[in-house]
Structure formats: structure tokens, C-alpha cells
Amino acid sequence: MRAARLLSLVLLLQNRGRLTAGELAEELGVSVRTVYRDIDALSGAGIPVYGDAGHGGGYELLGGYRTRLTGLHAEEAESLFLAGLPGAAADLGLGEVLAAAQLKLTAALPPPLRDRAGRIRERFHLDALGWYREQESPSALAALADAVWNQRRIRVRYRRWAEPQEVGSARGPKRAGLNAGVWFLRAAGAGAGRPHPVAAILRLDVGEDGFERPDGFDLAAHWQDYLTTYDARRLRLQASVRIAPALLSALPDRLDAALVRAVEASAGPPDADGWVTATVPLESVDLAVPTLLSLGADIEVLAPEELRRGIAEAAGAVCDRYRSSDGSGRAEAGALSSSPADRVASSATAARAPKP
Numbered sequence: 310m311r312a313a314r315l316l317s318l319v320l321l322l323q324n325r326g327r328l329t330a331g332e333l334a335e336e337l338g339v340s341v342r343t344v345y346r347d348i349d350a351l352s353g354a355g356i357p358v359y360g361d362a363g364h365g366g367g368y369e370l371l372g373g374y375r376t377r378l379t380g381l382h383a384e385e386a387e388s389l390f391l392a393g394l395p396g397a398a399a400d401l402g403l404g405e406v407l408a409a410a411q412l413k414l415t416a417a418l419p420p421p422l423r424d425r426a427g428r429i430r431e432r433f434h435l436d437a438l439g440w441y442r443e444q445e446s447p448s449a450l451a452a453l454a455d456a457v458w459n460q461r462r463i464r465v466r467y468r469r470w471a472e473p474q475e476v477g478s479a480r481g482p483k484r485a486g487l488n489a490g491v492w493f494l495r496a497a498g499a500g501a502g503r504p505h506p507v508a509a510i511l512r513l514d515v516g517e518d519g520f521e522r523p524d525g526f527d528l529a530a531h532w533q534d535y536l537t538t539y540d541a542r543r544l545r546l547q548a549s550v551r552i553a554p555a556l557l558s559a560l561p562d563r564l565d566a567a568l569v570r571a572v573e574a575s576a577g578p579p580d581a582d583g584w585v586t587a588t589v590p591l592e593s594v595d596l597a598v599p600t601l602l603s604l605g606a607d608i609e610v611l612a613p614e615e616l617r618r619g620i621a622e623a624a625g626a627v628c629d630r631y632r633s634s635d636g637s638g639r640a641e642a643g644a645l646s647s648s649p650a651d652r653v654a655s656s657a658t659a660a661r662a663p664k665p
């Protein structure tokens with residue numbers, strides 16, 4: 310274990326340059342005191358590690374020292390064949406390059422590790438797409454990837470939901486990412502605060518002038534931070550709802566994770582019939598109506614009144630449509646004598662009444 314940690318420490322300094330003892334300890338999952346002992350051990354073994362004390366200090370390798378001691382453990386060799394995304398590599402024009410790299414890596418492994426890595430490919434397959442979705446390959450992706458790699462500014466015309474739907478802007482394409490089969494662009498310039506789907510690009514022109522990207526930018530951390538704050542920005546409508554026991558257990562299959570977490574965090578104790586009251590964040594009344602209506606009579610909106618009224622009107626319109634579907638244009642006697650809101654309220658009352 311210590312030999313592997315010493316090698317990791319050297320590779321960290323080789324790849325990142327100067328690091329403090331605290332940074333090394335965090336990366337390696339050990340104490341700062343252990344880092345000090347490991348540095349002494351490396352120095353005693355002839356590895357040119359130099360330490361600077363004080364503010365801005367840290368450890369670094371002297372004289373451009375590089376090591377080729379990158380031997381793989383069995384588990385590390387196996388994991389390499391789980392890390393690839395061949396579909397994404399192909400989208401970026403790197404499919405053949407990835408295949409060649411994996412072939413060379415396999416050839417370089419000793420026979421026991423080669424066999425173990427081969428078994429990984431036979432037994433496990435990584436599919437990053439969600440169910441019922443297909444991998445998209447936007448026509449602008451290859452040119453955009455080239456602009457990202459070479460730090461070339463781009464001029465795009467893209468489609469959006471808001472009016473006007475077609476807009477244009479000049480940007481520095483800092484990075485592209487793949488999420489559940491959908492490629493996104495994160496750029497400097499107008500609209501830089503959020504990623505844009507590459508499929509929405511209608512026209513892409515790559516310029517000759519370049520741009521500078523910030524030092525030390527961590528793409529993975531940036532994306533995770535964006536996802537963490539995305540729901541807070543998106544879900545601004547607070548709704549109070551009552552949920553039946555049968556629906557409560559099925560919520561993870563019916564709603565997205567953010568809404569399920571909100572229900573779990575805010576649900577009060579069950580009433581006499583097992584129904585619970587919770588607060589859920591929603592985007593808007595217009596978008597919440599079809600979402601909640603799809604859950605049927607096992608959920609009742611208590612507030613806001615605008616959302617409750619919207620669901621009642623939509624449910625009433627559905628009832629009216631199907632009651633007159635025989636072509637007569639007439640509903641059952643008395644069925645339409647009340648307002649849609651009254652009919653939905655009556656249904657909700659019946660749904661939560663104790664069963665005999």
C-alpha cells in the first residue's frame with residue numbers, strides 16, 4: 310500500500326507541479342504527517358523532491374524530473390476498460406484513436422492483466438444514455454469540438470424556447486460536455502452562465518482569432534456545481550400537496566429526483582387514511598398542471614389556488630372530452646351540471662374517504 314502511495318505522490322507532483330502537504334494529503338487520503346514521512350522516504354530513495362516553506366510554498370520535483378514507474382495493479386488495469394465512452398469518442402472523431410489506444414494498452418499489459426482486462430469487456434458494458442433516449446450526434450459537433458480544442462472563437466446562430474427563438478452571438482467555446490446522450494456547450498460571452506445544447510445550433514462559423522481560458526478550471530467540479538444549483542433556479546413555485554400511500558411508494562418512478570427529495574424532506578406524518586402532506590417545488594403552473602394531472606387521483610393540490618384551479622379545469626376538460634366521445638355530444642345526465650373544479654374536488658373527496 311505504501312509503495313502505491315509513494316508512486317501516486319510522485320505522479321501527482323509530476324502532473325500538477327507544486328502542491329502543498331495539505332493538498333497532497335487530501336488527494337491521497339492520508340494525514341499531513343504521513344505526507345511528510347513519504348517525502349522523506351522519496352528523498353532518501355534519490356527522487357529529487359524539493360520543499361519550500363511559508364506562504365505559497367509546497368513540494369515539487371526538480372529539474373523536470375519524470376518517472377515512467379506507472380505499473381498497473383490488476384484492478385487498475387480492469388478499470389481502464391470501463392472508463393471509455395466509444396459513442397462519445399466517435400462523435401468527436403476519435404473513435405479509431407480510442408480503439409488504437411486500447412489495443413496498444415492491451416498489448417503492453419502482461420498476460421495475466423491482459424486476461425483480466427478482457428474479462429471486464431466481456432462482462433460489463435457502460436451505457437451512459439437514459440432509458441428511451443438515443444445518442445444524438447449534432448451536425449455542428451465535430452467543428453465545435455475542433456474550436457474547443459484549438460481555442461478558436463465561434464459565431465453561432467441557435468434555437469431557444471424564448472422569443473425570439475432564433476438568436477446569434479459570438480463566443481469563446483470553453484468546453485463541451487455529454488450528459489445522458491445530449492451534448493452541451495459552455496462558452497464565454499453572452500449566455501455564458503449556462504450550457505446550451507449543441508443540437509440547438511443552427512449555424513456555426515469558426516473564426517481564426519483565439520481566446521484565453523482561466524487557469525486551474527475544473528470542468529467536472531463546474532458541471533457538478535451547475536447541476537446542484539440548476540434545480541434551485543428552475544423550481545421556483547412551491548406547492549402544497551396531499552399524497553396517497555400507493556403513490557408515495559411509487560414516486561421515484563413517477564417524478565424526477567429533485568421532486569422526490571423534496572417530498573421526503575417535507576412530508577408530515579400520515580393522516581388516518583395514510584395520506585401525507587408535503588411541499589414540492591415546481592417550475593410554473595403551466596408546466597406543473599400536466600405533471601401533477603398525470604399522477605391521477607392519488608395526489609391533491611392544496612395550494613396555490615391557481616395551480617389547483619388549473620388542474621381542475623384540465624381534468625374537467627378531459628372528462629368532457631371522453632364523455633362525449635360517442636359522437637352524441639351529450640354527457641350523462643347531471644355529469645356536466647357542475648364546474649370542472651367542483652367535479653375534481655368531489656373526486657378528490659371520494660378518493661380520500663375511508664374505504665369500507
